[in-house]
Amino acid sequence: MDDDLNQLEQVLRDRAAEVPHVQDVPPRMLVRARRRVARNALASVLGAVLIVAGASAGLGALHGPGGTLPGTSGSSAPPSTACAASDLQGTVSLEGAMGSVEGSIDLTNVGGATCTLTGRPAVSISDAQGNDVRVQVIASEPQWKANAAPQPRGWPVVSLRPGSAASVRVRWSNACPQLSGPVSWKIDLGNGAGTVDASSADASFVPPCNGPTDPSTLEVGPFEPSAGA
Amino acid sequence: MTEGEGGRLAELYVRHSAEATRLAYMLTGDRQLAEDLVQDAFVRLAGRLVHLRDPGAFDAYLRRTIVNLANSHFRRKRVERSYLDRTAAEPPRVGDAPDTGRRDELWHGLQRLPVRQRTAIVLRIYEDLPEQRVADILGCRPGTVRSLVSRGLAELRIHVRSDGDG
The missing domain is CATH 1.10.1740 (Rna Polymerase Sigma Factor; Chain: A)
Structure with a gap:
């Protein structure tokens, strides 16, 4: 049965390979999405009107003679500034794993003020000639979740004081044809915040080519506080 | 938006x-x-x-x-039945590689399975998800996932053998 399972798995991988790695965003999908969000927003506004009406009535009752309502003002969070690429210094730390290389990209705040990182960066790799290495990016869970550790305070927002670092978990597999290194990593922070070049002695670490017909995969986790920070 | x-x-x-x-x-x-x-x-x-x-x-x-x-x-x-009939009628493609025929049989056999069995097999074997995660997605217990996968694979073997015999 093991043979059957292996063969079935191979069949599925072969069929998966028929689907192109990168797909253009269909304009029609965006139009449909906008319509749907507009419908939802209208429903939310109607719901909010009902809730506000109900809350006003309740507050009116609480603020009646002798009524107090502590702690309802000044509770809004202080504004935070998103980190710009120029605030950050990137380092890649990788080690070989079974058929892949894995580790983290650490981004240290070298600016003078606290800033925040949220979400998952777009990570790309280029070879020694500066050509993009084609990888299929797979979103993976953060290291703290993989370790079944408690959720870091404030996550998914990672707040970086000057000198502290955020980490992005990465695992890269099956680079074909075999790369001889060195490679360089680029981390696009998203939302127009810019791109950080990350390098280190380990940046020449590349995974083996295990399946020439299979895609090279790059698992990328979201920003999280660096374990060493 | x-x-x-x-x-x-x-x-x-x-x-x-x-x-x-x-x-x-x-x-x-x-x-x-x-x-x-x-x-x-x-x-x-x-x-x-x-x-x-x-x-x-x-x-x-x-x-x-x-x-x-x-x-x-x-x-x-309600297209599953008509889809199954259609795919069942498709002759398996036979390519140059000796295993291609059997691989096509496996693929078509998989598509002929009941949708929950197929989903459990794909999530376990292709997506490599743990039983608990598959169970969460299918809204069942991990034991049910095990049973769906095992029954699906057994049926798949029967499909492939009977296709191969026929």
Whole structure:
């Protein structure tokens, strides 16, 4: 049965390979999405009107003679500034794993003020000639979740004081044809915040080519506080 | 939807649509249908992006949405039977490689399985998800996932053998 399972798995991988790695965003999908969000927003506004009406009535009752309502003002969070690429210094730390290389990209705040990182960066790799290495990016869970550790305070927002670092978990597999290194990593922070070049002695670490017909995969986790920070 | 939200949806599509289309293709056996299901899934998720505080959870949301849409497609359209009849009538493609015929039989056999068995097999074998995660997606117990996979594989072997005999 093991043979059957292996063969079935191979069949599925072969069929998966028929689907192109990168797909253009269909304009029609965006139009449909906008319509749907507009419908939802209208429903939310109607719901909010009902809730506000109900809350006003309740507050009116609480603020009646002798009524107090502590702690309802000044509770809004202080504004935070998103980190710009120029605030950050990137380092890649990788080690070989079974058929892949894995580790983290650490981004240290070298600016003078606290800033925040949220979400998952777009990570790309280029070879020694500066050509993009084609990888299929797979979103993976953060290291703290993989370790079944408690959720870091404030996550998914990672707040970086000057000198502290955020980490992005990465695992890269099956680079074909075999790369001889060195490679360089680029981390696009998203939302127009810019791109950080990350390098280190380990940046020449590349995974083996295990399946020439299979895609090279790059698992990328979201920003999280660096374990060493 | 603001321009920023539209941009975020487009960015998520670029990152996740290929993998989502592969999953939908495994579940439906039909590339065009798979692409349609993936677009439907993104349209659905567009309305929830604001509430999706954990960006790392997007792929899990997307996977669950694809599975649900594939299931409801087969249920709503009642096409499973006609689709099965159609694929059963297709002669297996035979290529140059000696194993190609058997591989096609496995693929067509998989598409002939009941949708829950097929989904359990694809999530366990192709997506390599643990039983508990598959159980969460299918809304059943891990033991049921084990049984769906094992019965599906047994049926698949029968399909392939009988095709091979015939």
